[in-house]
Amino acid sequence: MQTPILRQPKGASLLFGLSAFLSSEINAEPSRATLPDSFDGYEHYTTVRRGESTEHIMTEPNTIEALQQGLEAPDGSRFLLVDYRNEAIYRIFVMEKGPGWGRDYANNEPAGDWHFQWYWPDGSINEERDTSWCRNCHNNREDEQFLFTYDELMSHRQGHLD
Numbered sequence: 001m002q003t004p005i006l007r008q009p010k011g012a013s014l015l016f017g018l019s020a021f022l023s024s025e026i027n028a029e030p031s032r033a034t035l036p037d038s039f040d041g042y043e044h045y046t047t048v049r050r051g052e053s054t055e056h057i058m059t060e061p062n063t064i065e066a067l068q069q070g071l072e073a074p075d076g077s078r079f080l081l082v083d084y085r086n087e088a089i090y091r092i093f094v095m096e097k098g099p100g101w102g103r104d105y106a107n108n109e110p111a112g113d114w115h116f117q118w119y120w121p122d123g124s125i126n127e128e129r130d131t132s133w134c135r136n137c138h139n140n141r142e143d144e145q146f147l148f149t150y151d152e153l154m155s156h157r158q159g160h161l162d
């Protein structure tokens with residue numbers, strides 16, 4: 001079943017256009033991490049509860065297989081942290097890896113070849129938070145492929161959410 005993420009109410013585009021214009025001076029750092037059209041094909045391998053947030057953490061099965069075989073996350077890997085509050089999606093954190101993407105931040109501490117982005121459920125970006133904030137924290141996990149839920153992923157059995 002398709003699980004659409006982007007639910008943009010009719011008539012909202014003018015509003016988004018305006019807010020993009022108003023925030024254009026903030027100059028958020030560029031990132032190639034994109035939101036998928038749906039969660040189909042993503043394996044929800046662990047849940048983290050943090051205050052009012054319930055975070056569903058997911059990635060694609062081929063990424064889980066590669067890591068469990070002791071390989072690096074392949075280029076094109078994407079992880080989603082879907083943050084639910086009051087049973088609705090509040091925000092979606094994305095980290096995505098591509099060939100040589102770390103060079104984009106060569107002067108500003110790359111976290112491997114991973115890019116990060118903070119999306120609101122309407123598909124817009126939180127331009128007030130520079131993604132160097134994400135990188136600098138995930139950088140501490142270099143020995144675990146820049147992931148915080150590495151152990152949960154490594155012990156995950158596909159199709160089972162324990």
Ligand code: HEC
Binds near residue numbers: 050135138149
């Ligand atoms: C201060 C440290 C810190 C910062 C800053 C941070 N994260 Fe994380 N991230 C974590 C932790 C810890 C987890 C594990 C889940 C949890 O404990 O809530 C996590 C989990 C994730 C995951 C799931 C994969 C994994 O690593 O387990 C994604 C995707 C993610 N973060 C993206 C982002 C994005 C995008 C940003 C910036 C908008 C960001 N993070 C900023 C600490 C951080």
